[in-house]
Amino acid sequence: MQEHYKSAPRKISVLGAGAWGTAVAIAVAARHDVLLWGRNAAAMADMARARDNTHYLPGYPFPPALQVTADFDAAVAHAGQDGLLIAACPVAGLRPLLQALQGKAIPNIVWLCKGFEYDTGMLPHQIVREVLGEAVPAGALSGPSFAQEVAKGLPCALTIASSDAALRELVVGAVHGGTMRVYSSEDIVGVEVGGAVKNVLAIATGVADGMGLGLNARAALITRGLAEITRLGTALGGNIETFMGLTGMGDLILTCTGDLSRNRRVGLGLAQGKSLDTVVNELGHVAEGVPCAKAVRELARRLGVDMPITNAVASVLFDGLQPADLVQGLLARDPRYESFNPAAK
Secondary structure: HHHHHHHHEEEEEEOOOOHHHHHHHHHOOOOEEEEEOOHHHHHHHHHHOOOEEEOOOOOOOOOOOEEEEEEEHEEEEEHOOEEEHHHOOHHHHHHHHHHHOOOOOOEEEEEHHHOOOOOOOOOOHHHHHHHHHHOEEEEEEEEOOHHHHHHHHHEEEEEEEOHHHHHHHHHHHHOOOEEEEEEEEEOHHHHHHHHHHHHHHHHHHHHHHHHHOOOOHHHHHHHHHHHHHHHHHHHHHOHHHHHHHHHHHHHHHHHOOOOOOOOHHHHHHOOOOOHHHHHHHHHHOOOOOOHHHHHHHHHHHHHOOOOHHHHHHHHHHOOOOOHHHHHHHOOOOOOOOOOOOOOOO
């Protein structure tokens, strides 16, 4: 990493004012000129007055360098020719956001969302290339990270994944610093698969925790869940080493065990007998593992990848399977040789 990237302030526009987008904007505004965009003009006006995202991330005041707007064109223009656009929307909102960027001058873009697009089964980087083409420097910024802790300034480690070395260097220079550490990877497929599937597995561990099955069961689900991530990820072209790192094992452990995990809370609610609609409405935020479970199940079927935990979660969410039956079905599976070999079942 070149030294001048460490100290040179940059213009950064964060497109999406949910909890995670706001947290990243707060973190990078300590060193850069940051503009946070949200589509709801009234909500953005409230943020500008309160200097706080009182709806999605209350209690974390904005630093002086962080400004907000509902003007999309102004947000894009803010990044200029050598700045950075950070797409901070759910996977379902990524394509519409990218379509709004078509025809505009885009210096560099990274995205924070984790999941598969349901209708197409595409990963975020595939959506970006389909909409924006190959010429725009682009990458995924991912890793084990809760918005509240990042906004609070607690330590965090992320990975920027891109085939573009210059973009990776730019993002490390812009985001790395203070309590935030950023690593680089060329394996965008592996990074995105790990970030997507771990949300589904967090629902499974939430169910197990909610049923009081104990820490042994949780450890088993996390470990065998990692095997599922690895099988799917390598089938899609990811590198096996990626799944042992921050965006694989690290993100999986955090999301399956952390009390701030929305997806784990979905599982906890289901174990209490609540309906999926009730659980999602009580969250008040997007839980990416819910739509992702169906997309991953269908993708795994097409590829012939065995993913019993993911299949069981999807069956609870969409097919009427009861949480207790999820656990019983997994326990009833035939014993087999333990392996992380992608070819193993």
